[in-house]
Amino acid sequence: MVPKKQRRAVLSWEDVAAASEELAPEARSLLQEIAGELGAAGTSQAEAAASRGPWFLRSLEVQGHVGIGVTPLRLEFLPRPGIVVVSARNGIGKTSAADALRHVLSNGEPRRYQLAEANLHHPERQIAAVVTDGVSDAEMTCGGQGPVSWKNSDGSSGAIPPDWRVAYEKFSPVLLYPEISPVIEQPGVLHTYLYDGIPIDFLTNLLARVDKIRTVGRAADRKVAEAYDRAVTVLSRVGMAATLVSRMRECGATPTLEATAELRAAVAELPASAPAQPSLVPVWAVDAGLVAECVKAARRVERARASIVSGADVVRRALGQLLHETHTYPETDSADDICPVCATPGVRWRDRAQHTVADLDAGLGELRDAERTLKSQLQALASAFPNPLLPATRTALRHPAIKDGDPFLARWDRLIDEVKGLMSNATPQLLEHLCTESRAISAWYSGSRTALLVNYEESLNERVHVRQQVESWLATLETHRVECDRGIRAVKLAKAVEQWIRDARAMLFEPIAGRVTQLWTELSNDSDVVITDMRLSGGVRQARKVDIDMTVGDVIVKSGPDAPNVLSTGQRNALMLATYLPRATQPESPFRFLVLDDPVHAFDAWRVRYLAQLLAAQAATYQIIVLSHDERLWQELRAIGQYVQHIRLDRPPNEASTVLTRDITSPGLGYLEDLERVLDAEREVPLGTDSAITAMTLAICRQALDTEAGLYVEVLGRRAGLSDDELRAARDRAGDSRQQLQLLNDYAQKLGRQPIDLALYDRTIADLNKGGHGRSPEKAKPQRRMQWLKETRRIIKAIHKLGN
Known part of the structure; x- marks a missing residue:
C-alpha cells in the first residue's frame, strides 16, 4: 500500500491531467485522446445531482403494490430534519410501502432481493412520492408496469433526471433489510456495495474506455499473431529461405514500418502460385445393422420363393378364369361335376380350385411383400457402397505414395459392376460378400486419402505457398496495425489507471472506514468483538474483497471474506447499519432523508439503545424515517429526549386490502x-x-x-x-x-x-x-x-x- 503522504489524489480530470505527466509518451497520448472524448464528463453526475437539494421527503402514496390493495396508503411527513417512526405488526405493509418508495426513487431499478410483486388485492399499481428541496417540490409517479415519471412544481414533467438516478444508486437513501442483509454474508457483494458509494465514477469510466481499446487491440493482436505463426511455420519448412525466416523472427508479429518494407521486398521474389488440391471423394461407411436387415430381408424372399411352384402366377390366373362367373363351359360338364381341365367327373373340382387359388394368393402375397421390404432395405444400403471412380480421383489414387493402388482400383471397379445387379439378384451370400468387399476398399481408401492430403499439405510448404502465407500476414498486419498499436498503449495506460483507482478508493474510503468502525463500536460497545479497520482490496475489476481487521477478546483476527463469520446475527445487523450510514450520509449526497426498514432486527435492548442515540445525533441534519414492528426504538428515542413523530399502520377487521394510518405521536x-x-x-x-x-x-x-x-x-x-x-x-x-x-x-x-x-x-x-x-x-x-x-x-x- 502506498503511504498516505505519497498517495496521488487523482479525484478529478484536472488531477488526471497532472498525473499524466508521469506517464510514458505513448500512454499519455492515448489518455489525452480519451480525455478529449470524455471532456464533457469532467464533473461526475453524482456531483451534478448534489448541486440541487438538499432533498427531503414530503409524502408517499401507494396503491396496488405488493401487500397494499385498492385503498391507497398515504403517509405525510414534515420535510425537515427529525425522526418519524412508522410502526405496525408484521404483514401490515411496512416493507410494501418502503419497497414502493424505493421503486420510484430508483427509477424502477431491479431489486437485489426476492419479492412477489403481484398484488393479490388490486391489479393496478399506482405509486407517488413527493420530495422537496425547500424551494420547489418534485413528484415521482409510477402506474402499472410503466416507467417512473418526474413532475416539477411548475408543471414541467419528463423522465427521472439522469443525475438523480446516479445519485440514488451511489448514496442509497432507502435501506430495506432484505436488500442489504446479503451484503454481510457475501464479501463480493459487500465490496460492490461500498465501492459503488465512492465518487470515482469518472475513473471507472476512464478504465472502461481503456479496457475497450485494450480488448480491441488484443483481438487484433491475435489475428496478426495467427497469420504470423502460419507464415513462419510454412517458411521454416522450405529450407531455402533461411534469411527470410531469421528476419521475420527477429522482427516479430508486428514489425515497424521500415522492417515491413524490407520484408515485402524479400517476399516479392518468391513464386506467386500454389499447387491444386487433389480431387478426393469423402470416405464411406458400411452400417453393420443395416447390412443385417438386408440379409434378413433377402432370406425372407428366398423362403417365399421356395414355398411356391414355378409358374404359380400363371396357374393362379387360369384358375381365376375358370372360376369367374362369366366363364362358359358345357352345361353337362357343370351338372355332372366334370373337371374342365382333365374331364374327370365327380371330383368337386370347383372347391379344389378355390382352395388352390387361396393358397397361391397367400404365397404370392408373401413373396411380393418380402421383395418390397428387400427393395427398401437395398435402397437404404446404397450409401454403403462407393460411387464410380472419377478420372481425377483415379489419377490421384495412382500416386506413387499409395500402396496397392492398382489392385484396389480394380476391386473398386468390380464392386461397382456387382452392385449394379444387386436389386434384381440380391441373395444373402451376395449381400454379405459385397458389404465385406466395400469395407475393405473403404479402409484402404481412407488411409490412402489421408496420405494424399498429408502429401498435399506438405506440398504447400513449397515456396509458392510461402509467398501467399507471408503476404497474408503482412496484409493482416496492415489492416490491424492501428488497433494493435492502440492496444499496446492501452495496456500501459490501464496499469496507471488501475493504480489511480486503488489509491483513490483507499483515500476516499478512509473516512468511511473510520466512520464504520466508530459506529460499530457505538453499536457494540458491550461486545468483546472490536473492528479496528476496514479496507477495500483486491482487483479493480474482479476478485474484489473487503479486509476487516478485528479482535475477538485477546485474539487478533485479520480476515477479509471470513471476518463476519464470527459475528452473531445481531452483530452482523449492526455491521450492516455501520456500513450503510457512512455511505448514505456522505457530504456529496443530495438526499437529506434516510428510510430504514426494520433496523433493529435481532437487536437486544442495549443495542437498540445505542442505535437510538446514533439516529438522534443523525437527526440533527437528516430526516430519518424508521419502519418497524418493534416499539423499543421509539421508546429509547423518547427516553433520550428526541422528539419523534409516531405513525401507526393497521388493517381493519375483514378488510385485508386496506391499510389505515394514524398519527399516535x-x-x-x-x-x-x-x-x-x-x-x-x-x-x-x-x-x-x-x-x-x-x-x-x-x-x-x-x-x-x-x-x-x-x-x-x-x-x-x-x-x-x-x-x-x-x-x-x-x-x-x-x-x-x-x-x-x-x-x-x-x-x-x-x-x-x-x-x-x-x-x-x-x-x-x-x-x-x-x-x-x-x-x-x-x-x-x-x-x-x-x-x-x-x-x-x-x-x-x-x-x-x-x-x-
Whole structure:
C-alpha cells in the first residue's frame, strides 16, 4: 500500500491531467485522446445531482403494490430534519410501502432481493412520492408496469433526471433489510456495495474506455499473431529461405514500418502460385445393422420363393378364369361335376380350385411383400457402397505414395459392376460378400486419402505457398496495425489507471472506514468483538474483497471474506447499519432523508439503545424515517429526549386490502380529539342518557391520561437509568391514574425536573379514578364533562413538557 503522504489524489480530470505527466509518451497520448472524448464528463453526475437539494421527503402514496390493495396508503411527513417512526405488526405493509418508495426513487431499478410483486388485492399499481428541496417540490409517479415519471412544481414533467438516478444508486437513501442483509454474508457483494458509494465514477469510466481499446487491440493482436505463426511455420519448412525466416523472427508479429518494407521486398521474389488440391471423394461407411436387415430381408424372399411352384402366377390366373362367373363351359360338364381341365367327373373340382387359388394368393402375397421390404432395405444400403471412380480421383489414387493402388482400383471397379445387379439378384451370400468387399476398399481408401492430403499439405510448404502465407500476414498486419498499436498503449495506460483507482478508493474510503468502525463500536460497545479497520482490496475489476481487521477478546483476527463469520446475527445487523450510514450520509449526497426498514432486527435492548442515540445525533441534519414492528426504538428515542413523530399502520377487521394510518405521536391527545368530536355531535343529536355520556367521557379521558402517562413513565424511567424489570414492577404497583402520575413525578425529580402540580387537577383526577371503578358522578352537566376533557388535555401537555 502506498503511504498516505505519497498517495496521488487523482479525484478529478484536472488531477488526471497532472498525473499524466508521469506517464510514458505513448500512454499519455492515448489518455489525452480519451480525455478529449470524455471532456464533457469532467464533473461526475453524482456531483451534478448534489448541486440541487438538499432533498427531503414530503409524502408517499401507494396503491396496488405488493401487500397494499385498492385503498391507497398515504403517509405525510414534515420535510425537515427529525425522526418519524412508522410502526405496525408484521404483514401490515411496512416493507410494501418502503419497497414502493424505493421503486420510484430508483427509477424502477431491479431489486437485489426476492419479492412477489403481484398484488393479490388490486391489479393496478399506482405509486407517488413527493420530495422537496425547500424551494420547489418534485413528484415521482409510477402506474402499472410503466416507467417512473418526474413532475416539477411548475408543471414541467419528463423522465427521472439522469443525475438523480446516479445519485440514488451511489448514496442509497432507502435501506430495506432484505436488500442489504446479503451484503454481510457475501464479501463480493459487500465490496460492490461500498465501492459503488465512492465518487470515482469518472475513473471507472476512464478504465472502461481503456479496457475497450485494450480488448480491441488484443483481438487484433491475435489475428496478426495467427497469420504470423502460419507464415513462419510454412517458411521454416522450405529450407531455402533461411534469411527470410531469421528476419521475420527477429522482427516479430508486428514489425515497424521500415522492417515491413524490407520484408515485402524479400517476399516479392518468391513464386506467386500454389499447387491444386487433389480431387478426393469423402470416405464411406458400411452400417453393420443395416447390412443385417438386408440379409434378413433377402432370406425372407428366398423362403417365399421356395414355398411356391414355378409358374404359380400363371396357374393362379387360369384358375381365376375358370372360376369367374362369366366363364362358359358345357352345361353337362357343370351338372355332372366334370373337371374342365382333365374331364374327370365327380371330383368337386370347383372347391379344389378355390382352395388352390387361396393358397397361391397367400404365397404370392408373401413373396411380393418380402421383395418390397428387400427393395427398401437395398435402397437404404446404397450409401454403403462407393460411387464410380472419377478420372481425377483415379489419377490421384495412382500416386506413387499409395500402396496397392492398382489392385484396389480394380476391386473398386468390380464392386461397382456387382452392385449394379444387386436389386434384381440380391441373395444373402451376395449381400454379405459385397458389404465385406466395400469395407475393405473403404479402409484402404481412407488411409490412402489421408496420405494424399498429408502429401498435399506438405506440398504447400513449397515456396509458392510461402509467398501467399507471408503476404497474408503482412496484409493482416496492415489492416490491424492501428488497433494493435492502440492496444499496446492501452495496456500501459490501464496499469496507471488501475493504480489511480486503488489509491483513490483507499483515500476516499478512509473516512468511511473510520466512520464504520466508530459506529460499530457505538453499536457494540458491550461486545468483546472490536473492528479496528476496514479496507477495500483486491482487483479493480474482479476478485474484489473487503479486509476487516478485528479482535475477538485477546485474539487478533485479520480476515477479509471470513471476518463476519464470527459475528452473531445481531452483530452482523449492526455491521450492516455501520456500513450503510457512512455511505448514505456522505457530504456529496443530495438526499437529506434516510428510510430504514426494520433496523433493529435481532437487536437486544442495549443495542437498540445505542442505535437510538446514533439516529438522534443523525437527526440533527437528516430526516430519518424508521419502519418497524418493534416499539423499543421509539421508546429509547423518547427516553433520550428526541422528539419523534409516531405513525401507526393497521388493517381493519375483514378488510385485508386496506391499510389505515394514524398519527399516535400523542395517543392521549388522539383519544381526546375523538371524544371532542363525539361530544360536539351529541349537542346536536343526543346519543344517549346523561349517565351514559358521563361514563363514556370519564372512560375515554382516563384512557387518554393513562396511555400518555404510561408512555412517559417508560421514557423518563429509561432516562433515569431503570431497567426493564424495574420499570415493569413500578408500573404494576401504580394501579390508578393518580399513582401513575405520581410515579412520573418521582422520575422527573430524579432527573432534576419540576414535577407536575397534581393539586391543580385533584378533582378531575379523582373523578377519572372513580369513573374507572364504575362510580361516575350523578347528573354531571355538559359543562362538567367539558371540564374533564380540558383538564385532561392540560395534564397531557404538562406530561409532554416534562418529558421533552
